Amino acid sequence: MNKQFSIFLPRRQAGNFSAKGGSASGGQFPIRFQPSYRLIKTSKKAGLTLIELMIYFSITAFVLVVVIDLVAHISQNQKANAGQSEVVANSRLVTERISLSLRGAKEITGVYPSDELNLTIDSSQATFSLKDGQFVYAENLGPEAPLTNSLVEISPINSGESIFNKISTDKYQSVQIRFKIKYKNSNFFQDFQTTLFARGK
Numbered sequence: 001m002n003k004q005f006s007i008f009l010p011r012r013q014a015g016n017f018s019a020k021g022g023s024a025s026g027g028q029f030p031i032r033f034q035p036s037y038r039l040i041k042t043s044k045k046a047g048l049t050l051i052e053l054m055i056y057f058s059i060t061a062f063v064l065v066v067v068i069d070l071v072a073h074i075s076q077n078q079k080a081n082a083g084q085s086e087v088v089a090n091s092r093l094v095t096e097r098i099s100l101s102l103r104g105a106k107e108i109t110g111v112y113p114s115d116e117l118n119l120t121i122d123s124s125q126a127t128f129s130l131k132d133g134q135f136v137y138a139e140n141l142g143p144e145a146p147l148t149n150s151l152v153e154i155s156p157i158n159s160g161e162s163i164f165n166k167i168s169t170d171k172y173q174s175v176q177i178r179f180k181i182k183y184k185n186s187n188f189f190q191d192f193q194t195t196l197f198a199r200g201k
Contacts, residue, residue, distance in 0.1 A: 076186075083183030087190050090148045091181055094135050095194055097147055098177065101126050105198045108173045113162035117175060119198070130154055130163050130179075153182045157191050173198040 048056070098117065102108075105119040105126070116129040127138045133153040136144040148154060156163060157180045165176040174197045182189035 079186040080188055083186045083188035084190075086149070086151050086183050087181050087188065090152045091190070091192050094147050095177070095192075095196070097137065098128055098175070099196050101128075102175065102196050102198045108166050108168075108175060108198055110166075112164060112166035114165075115156075115163045117164045128164075148181075151184055153184055155180050155182070157193075167195070 101119050101121060104121050106122070107120040108118070109120055109125075110116065110118040116127060119126040119128075124140050127141075128147075129136055129138075129144075131144065133155065134150075135147040135154055137147050138144045154163075157178050161178065163177060163179050165178070167174045167176055174195050176193070176195045178191075178193045180189055180191050
């Protein structure tokens with residue numbers, strides 16, 4: 001903002017001064033000044049106070065905690081899904097294999113309850129048993145082949161129980177199968193129970 005102000009000098013002091021290019025005449029001579037004002041800008045260097053640093057670190061720590069918790073939750077869900085898939089796949093394989101053998105079995109032999117199932121199929125002998133936490137299968141006392149993989153573990157549902165139990169009537173023979181199957185890489189497990197019939201009789 002500009003302001004104008006005047007200073008009046010006596011004639012003898014004015015001399016040959018002129019205002020706006022004019023010449024001095026008798027009396028007082030005004031000299032006008034028109035000062036200009038400039039705003040001087042000051043700069044403040046940017047910096048972080050102790051409180052700002054504390055707020056920054058608090059927010060960073062909170063975000064890290066949320067991210068770590070989210071990653072852990074996703075990892076647990078992936079393990080649970082993988083465990084469920086393995087449990088279902090192994091249970092289905094065992095029951096389908098035993099059911100297939102029972103369809104052609106003429107007789108269920110052996111003493112039950114037991115952790116071993118013996119079937120007479122035509123002139124051959126088929127055996128399903130629990131060995132070291134795995135279901136295995138053998139024919140005619142030959143080499144054992146695993147039915148479940150190493151990612152799962154098989155055990156009785158309750159301590160002291162057996163896996164197989166024979167149920168016989170005058171018309172049919174059947175086998176009740178009860179076991180717990182657990183995924184080793186997590187705490188996921190499932191109790192499984194079914195009854196299969198020997199239809200060859």
